[in-house]
Amino acid sequence: MGCPHCGRVHEAPGPDMCVRCGWRLAANVPDTSLQWVWAWFFAGLIAYIPANIYPMLRTQSLGRTSESTILEGVVELLHHGSYSVAIIVFVASIAIPIGKFFAIAYLALSIQRKVRQGVHGRYRLYEVVEFIGRWSMIDVFVVAILAALVQLDFAATINPGIAAISFALSVAFTMLSAQSFNPKTIWAYGDHSKT
């Protein structure tokens, strides 16, 4: 049994924690990590719904208040002709979160079904999900920066909308969901040919 963090080898049944680095050791199969994956997954999914319905930004300008959701923000950028930024925002706040939900569900289901095919591909997918998920926070930071910059003494005021909170929560929950995966379970049912 190897430590998932530092690779120290322990004899099975080993201790609960790695003797070198103190990381939690879990036996590969059966594995309880999937319960956490699903729990955070649904928390993230639930938080993602209001994130899209409610406004992300409230702009007050000359007595008029306009509110825009995530999607409207992207459309607005397109109208301004800033296509590259529109693509960045679209990818970070819409494509990545939705893609992540599908990827996590697919990975978790294939582990539950003990699928043997395509381990390498699935492991790549897991790495991509882990790496890319954090980038969705961009939109939350953009809202924070805009709100800090554009304050009362200007012609316009920008305030964060309620969606900023639920979007940030959704990103955090899906990050936790991805982190809860025990990558070894992907390999556990996969090919043993090359070991």
Next chain:
Amino acid sequence: MIACPTCDALYTLPDVAEGARARCRRCHTVLTAPRKGAMTRIVMLASTSFILMLAAIFFPFLELTAAGRTQRSSIMDVVLVFADGPFVGLAIAVGALIVVLPLLRLLALIYVLAPMSFGWRPARDAIPVFRFSERIKPWSMAEIFIVGVAVALIKVAGLAHLSLGPAFWAFAALVLVVALKDNFMCRLTIWKTLEHRRQ
């Protein structure tokens, strides 16, 4: 002997030459990639990042000019915007992600690696501290914040004239230095050294 951290394939690792890297044959995870003088360099880079970070927090990083008025914002302002009403939680989260966690991670690394780079015994509790720094790694989002600044710049471009303050460049430099530092980090080497020196 080590097990691959991601797929449990077992290896007896020979001494890997400095500058080379060993990958798992099955899943291609990098097992170890020792670098010459890595500890010292990491400590130096982490200290640099720490100073840059402090500069980035308190100097203005964006300047907005509209109708003859100028507004300067520092990162502290960004964190404090949310500090009233229902957005307090968000303020704490944003502050943690772009300021507190990156700073803590740098401090933890310096604390763990500085004694080792001098060849001393590891500091007290070096093991849990290093584990902590590895755990918060995905949550320290300075580089994402930089991209956020760029997006915000373009969003308000029509509204007012914007210019970048000194802190923006400090922050951008910080992102580069952190990336460089992570490149030198070899988890396995650090854990091995920690284990050996403890005895």
